[in-house]
Amino acid sequence: MSEVLETPVTTAKLALEGVTSGYGHVEIIKDLSLEVRPGEIFALMGKNGMGKTTLLKTIVGLLPARRGRILLDGADVTKRGPKALVDRGVAYAPQEQPLFQDLSIRDNLRLALPSDKALAAGLERVYGHFPFLADRLAQKAGTLSGGEQKMLIIARAMMTEPDLLLIDEISEGLQPTVIERIAAALKDERANGTTILIVEQHLAFVLGIADRWAVMKLGQIDDAGAIGPDTEARVLEHLRL
Numbered sequence: 001m002s003e004v005l006e007t008p009v010t011t012a013k014l015a016l017e018g019v020t021s022g023y024g025h026v027e028i029i030k031d032l033s034l035e036v037r038p039g040e041i042f043a044l045m046g047k048n049g050m051g052k053t054t055l056l057k058t059i060v061g062l063l064p065a066r067r068g069r070i071l072l073d074g075a076d077v078t079k080r081g082p083k084a085l086v087d088r089g090v091a092y093a094p095q096e097q098p099l100f101q102d103l104s105i106r107d108n109l110r111l112a113l114p115s116d117k118a119l120a121a122g123l124e125r126v127y128g129h130f131p132f133l134a135d136r137l138a139q140k141a142g143t144l145s146g147g148e149q150k151m152l153i154i155a156r157a158m159m160t161e162p163d164l165l166l167i168d169e170i171s172e173g174l175q176p177t178v179i180e181r182i183a184a185a186l187k188d189e190r191a192n193g194t195t196i197l198i199v200e201q202h203l204a205f206v207l208g209i210a211d212r213w214a215v216m217k218l219g220q221i222d223d224a225g226a227i228g229p230d231t232e233a234r235v236l237e238h239l240r241l
């Protein structure tokens with residue numbers, strides 16, 4: 001691991017200490033340690049099948065950590081489960097089956113929230129990023145285009161004004177203008193104090209918004225650092241190997 005990630009920080013927003021998790025008899029995440037600092041965008045990259053999605057699922061409690069600890073603002077949340085993470089301000093935009101296709105945009109957004117009042121406030125926030133939502137609230141999510149569905153997924157995760165936002169491969173299949181819109185939305189969220197951990201394959205997009213980065217290989221952090229002029233070349237080298 002690089003010097004940058006070993007440098008002590010006051011209190012990490014999210015800290016993983018020797019986390020191991022997996023499926024059945026197979027360990028996918030192996031003794032992994034990582035710190036995400038308050039208010040940063042942290043880009044997590046790696047080749048297919050290296051464990052990035054598995055790591056996000058472990059962080060949000062959908063998959064139990066078999067060993068190690070997960071700390072949120074210094075508090076141990078390892079065995080607390082998904083609900084406790086949501087209550088502590090964590091939002092997750094997953095890669096798989098993320099929307100209720102037969103429900104309207106409004107109902108998909110409402111499900112993330114405790115009340116209609118919260119929905120009204122949340123909508124005001126996300127309309128700024130994704131204005132098309134304002135005229136389409138009654139439309140079924142399944143009838144939106146692929147790009148619109150991705151924007152809805154991000155909007156839903158932002159509705160709660162999360163302290164920590166976890167995003168899994170949002171850019172896949174999106175046209176450049178939509179990616180730019182999402183990049184702008186994520187930068188705005190960071191400016192408002194949200195910490196973001198984003199798994200991405202689209203390097204220009206994610207390295208353009210991130211503060212620090214890591215590459216995963218076979219369930220471990222293979223390399224990491226602060227974003228700098230050599231980052232893209234360094235990451236590409238890992239993805240080629």
Ligand SMILES: Nc1ncnc2c1ncn2[C@@H]1O[C@H](COP(=O)(O)OP(=O)(O)OP(=O)(O)O)[C@@H](O)[C@H]1O
Binds near residue numbers: 046051
């Ligand atoms: N539910 C599951 N049961 C068994 N094995 C799984 C399950 N989900 C994922 N795996 C395996 O875990 C490994 C890591 O998968 P994961 O989806 O975490 O990788 P990833 O880095 O996110 O890959 P990608 O970039 O392709 O999305 C893969 O070998 C995958 O086959």
